[in-house]
Amino acid sequence: MTFSHISLPVGSHYVAMRNFYTAALKPLGYEIKLGNGEGQEFCGLGTNASGPIFWLGLGANNKTLPKYDGKLESRIAPIHLAFDATSPK
Numbered sequence: 001m002t003f004s005h006i007s008l009p010v011g012s013h014y015v016a017m018r019n020f021y022t023a024a025l026k027p028l029g030y031e032i033k034l035g036n037g038e039g040q041e042f043c044g045l046g047t048n049a050s051g052p053i054f055w056l057g058l059g060a061n062n063k064t065l066p067k068y069d070g071k072l073e074s075r076i077a078p079i080h081l082a083f084d085a086t087s088p089k
Helices: 011-028
Strands: 002-009 031-036 042-048 051-057 080-086
Touching: 011 031, 011 042, 011 051, 031 051
Parallel strands: 002 051
Antiparallel strands: 002 080, 031 042, 042 051
């Protein structure tokens, strides 16, 4: 099983986080592959070999990520992580 992709909700910090991760991952060959067009507040970074595998975006409510209030039902998943596999088992 191999790593497929990860996405991080960054809320209203999108521009700062995009700039940070773009600079931090550049030495590894990563660059913005998808998104980040006019009016878009998401992007997918990757290498020429991988395509976009590291995603940043606003998150569930499109502007802010609320502080966790201790109630399980109001929790927002902080990340989305996916793996490649040969079967769903």
